[in-house]
Amino acid sequence: MNNPITPNPINQIEKIWMKDATFFIEGLAYLQGYDAPDYRYLHKHIKFINLLDDSVSEFGLGTVPKRELSSQPFNGQNYNYTAAGTATAGFKGIDIGFFKNGIYEIQISVSADKNMRQYASLVMTEQNLDKHSADNFSEYRLFSEGDKVYLTKKDILGxxxxxxxxxxxxxxxxxxxxxxxxxxxxxxxxxxxxxxxxxxxxxxxxxxxxxxxxxxxxxxxxxxxxxxxxxxxxxxxxxxxxxxxxxxxxxxxxxxxxxxxxxxxxxxxxxxxxxxxxxxxxxxxxxxxxxxxx
Known part of the structure; x- marks a missing residue:
């Protein structure tokens, strides 16, 4: 495989939502200029950065095959991006009920090396993101501001x-x-x-x-x-x-x-x-x- 020396991380998030205290995400996360025919070629993660104390919670993401992306042109060559699709593992979501109250910035990473992280802000296809959810004690809000996506958790009794x-x-x-x-x-x-x-x-x-x-x-x-x-x-x-x-x-x-x-x-x-x-x-x-x- 003839790949560029420095592939470019790309993400395009099509869906993001909460159900009760469970977080879901679906979209694309791949390396432009790097062949990834299946899940073994890419390692994807998502992290939530607590802006109040800088603590970080990181989770692995799964791969969703996108066979329609198996031959995509870039810099005069065609690349196989079949492994570009991403979602929470098994589409089961991520339980964030244990998070402390606060404001979290959400970032996503995709790399060819399982030990490397290349985090970037989420690139949303949805404009003016503002979604709410709740469990029996807390309220969760997903929203975009500028080019970043945030999650807040607060007590439901305000x-x-x-x-x-x-x-x-x-x-x-x-x-x-x-x-x-x-x-x-x-x-x-x-x-x-x-x-x-x-x-x-x-x-x-x-x-x-x-x-x-x-x-x-x-x-x-x-x-x-x-x-x-x-x-x-x-x-x-x-x-x-x-x-x-x-x-x-x-x-x-x-x-x-x-x-x-x-x-x-x-x-x-x-x-x-x-x-x-x-x-x-x-x-x-x-x-x-x-x-x-x-």
Missing amino acids: NDVPSQSHISIENAWVNGTIFHIEGEFVVAEAPLSNFNQGQYYLIAQKSIQHQYVFGLGQVRKNGLGLKIGNTTANYNASYFATPGLKGIDVQDCEPGLYELYVSLAYGNKIFTAKLNKQLKLENSNHSNLPNASQ
Whole structure:
């Protein structure tokens, strides 16, 4: 094989997302000007750099065959990039639930030597990356800024809402083990004019060590800025609801009385308000939403 002396590391990330506390990535990572017909020719890694303490967590990545790239021209020659595809090993994702709270820069490395690292920022095909996920205790955000990609991890119960905020429950119902809740949650520092600019979560807490987190959807409603005395900014997506207004099935949750909170993740901030409703789960596959005691 006639390869250039210094192949050029290339990455092109097509998909990146979180599910609960599991990180997924798919795309291309190869050496331009270097034949790689199968997985044995390339070694791929990803690392998360904690920008608060400079600690690093590194993971190996798998190879996904891309046979359509088996003959690609470069500098007057054709190269075999079949091993260019990459993803988490077995497409199973990477558990990052053990990460400390903080901000992490994500980088990827591809090299022909298993002992060599050539880390670079992720090159995304997706523009304006901003995705949220959560487990039962933490919120995760993937976002791009400049030419870099970052991950943040924060407690799902965030700062108390500022005094100029507004929250109200507009509707709530229970049907067996399914319950629904919706309402207005307007935060001055989070002007949600459209969907996907932030993420609402419902937290059902039995104790500090025992709670469940559910992702909520949004509903557009006019005039929500007026609820905080703002007549100029658009807050018309500052309305939360169970996804599709269909409710949440809690049949697998442990019986007991739960306090309810709503958190709004906006940028790298989380605002949390306690609701005046409680969720009571009983052994008989029955639930109800009594008002919280004052």
